[in-house]
Amino acid sequence: MGRSDMGGIERGAAAVKLRVRRRSGSGPDDRPSGEEPKNDGKQEAEPVDGTPSEGTTLPEAVSHDDQSPAAASSRSVLGRGAEVPPVRVTGLGVQIKDGDSRKWIVRNLSFSARAGEVVGLAGPSGSGKTTVLMCLAGVAHHAEGEVHVAGKGRLPGQLSPPSELRKVGIVFQDYHLVQALNALDNVSLPLRLDGTRWKRAAPEAIHLLAWFGLSRSVFKYPSQLSGGEQQRVAIARAMVRQPAVLLADEPTAHLDAASTRLVAESLHELALYGTCVIVSSHDPRLLSRFEHVVDLGRR
Numbered sequence: 001m002g003r004s005d006m007g008g009i010e011r012g013a014a015a016v017k018l019r020v021r022r023r024s025g026s027g028p029d030d031r032p033s034g035e036e037p038k039n040d041g042k043q044e045a046e047p048v049d050g051t052p053s054e055g056t057t058l059p060e061a062v063s064h065d066d067q068s069p070a071a072a073s074s075r076s077v078l079g080r081g082a083e084v085p086p087v088r089v090t091g092l093g094v095q096i097k098d099g100d101s102r103k104w105i106v107r108n109l110s111f112s113a114r115a116g117e118v119v120g121l122a123g124p125s126g127s128g129k130t131t132v133l134m135c136l137a138g139v140a141h142h143a144e145g146e147v148h149v150a151g152k153g154r155l156p157g158q159l160s161p162p163s164e165l166r167k168v169g170i171v172f173q174d175y176h177l178v179q180a181l182n183a184l185d186n187v188s189l190p191l192r193l194d195g196t197r198w199k200r201a202a203p204e205a206i207h208l209l210a211w212f213g214l215s216r217s218v219f220k221y222p223s224q225l226s227g228g229e230q231q232r233v234a235i236a237r238a239m240v241r242q243p244a245v246l247l248a249d250e251p252t253a254h255l256d257a258a259s260t261r262l263v264a265e266s267l268h269e270l271a272l273y274g275t276c277v278i279v280s281s282h283d284p285r286l287l288s289r290f291e292h293v294v295d296l297g298r299r
């Protein structure tokens with residue numbers, strides 16, 4: 001990434017304040033004073049994520065003593081189910097085929113993450129970070145233990161139905177941008193698939209792209225973007241629906257220091273509004289910013 005690009009990021013971050021719809025009504029408010037919260041119809045349509053509904057009953061796991069803004073936000077959003085963490089993994093084990101036998105990639109992994117929390121998933125290459133994230137996303141199945149994400153429990157062998165996938169935003173390690181769509185269309189795609197009209201989806205996407213310093217790349221296709229720019233488009237796309245749970249797989253792998261700082265800030269800001277964020281990384285610049293890090297290499 002060149003110097004001019006870094007400058008673009010810093011200008012973008014300085015000029016554009018991240019605008020996030022509050023999940024709870026109790027998160028920080030960055031609206032100008034006197035401005036009414038916008039009602040775009042999406043908030044009502046969204047489920048109260050994290051509230052247990054069908055599936056396995058989730059036990060309480062979060063201390064009532066936590067007085068952080070994020071925890072308070074979580075409590076007020078979730079009401080009766082306030083103590084239920086949106087991500088809870090118990091005794092997770094994942095196997096792969098290894099010739100005629102099977103090999104454990106991950107074994108006996110347990111952790112939970114609250115609404116409003118950013119949790120790092122650390123470990124050297126091959127330690128299973130992507131595998132764990134894909135299990136959380138519900139697109140890969142596990143062999144042992146239980147996985148609870150956004151109020152749904154999954155037992156070994158189970159994948160998430162498409163309706164559940166919509167509660168989770170995923171930033172893939174290798175972006176998975178739609179090559180035939182420009183940056184604006186890629187970022188607005190999750191909203192469009194939800195039925196949001198273009199005139200509402202486009203400003204949301206443009207705002208996020210601007211926040212990531214990509215105002216000049218709105219109409220560029222992935223093949224016209226650098227790796228770092230594609231990474232930022234992918235993160236914006238995962239954030240645009242403000243999912244209950246955001247899973248980011250090495251989101252700063254291709255970014256310089258300025259972009260890494262911006263990504264870390266955006267993930268924390270999203271969390272302040274109630275999203276539970278799980279970030280895999282072996283980047284100490286990023287991991288040092290998280291209070292809670294699960295290290296797959298040291299268990």
Ligand SMILES: Nc1ncnc2c1ncn2[C@@H]1O[C@H](COP(=O)(O)OP(=O)(O)OP(=O)(O)O)[C@@H](O)[C@H]1O
Nearest residue numbers: 096097105123124125126127128129130131132173
């Ligand atoms: N579908 C698969 N078939 C065979 N082996 C696999 C499969 N998926 C993962 N593995 C193996 O499982 C292990 C963990 O892989 P994973 O991609 O989860 O690690 P990682 O921590 O994300 O690594 P990296 O930091 O390089 O991205 C690796 O040894 C990998 O080769």
Ligand SMILES: [Mg+2]
Nearest residue numbers: 129130173249
């Ligand atoms: Mg990986």
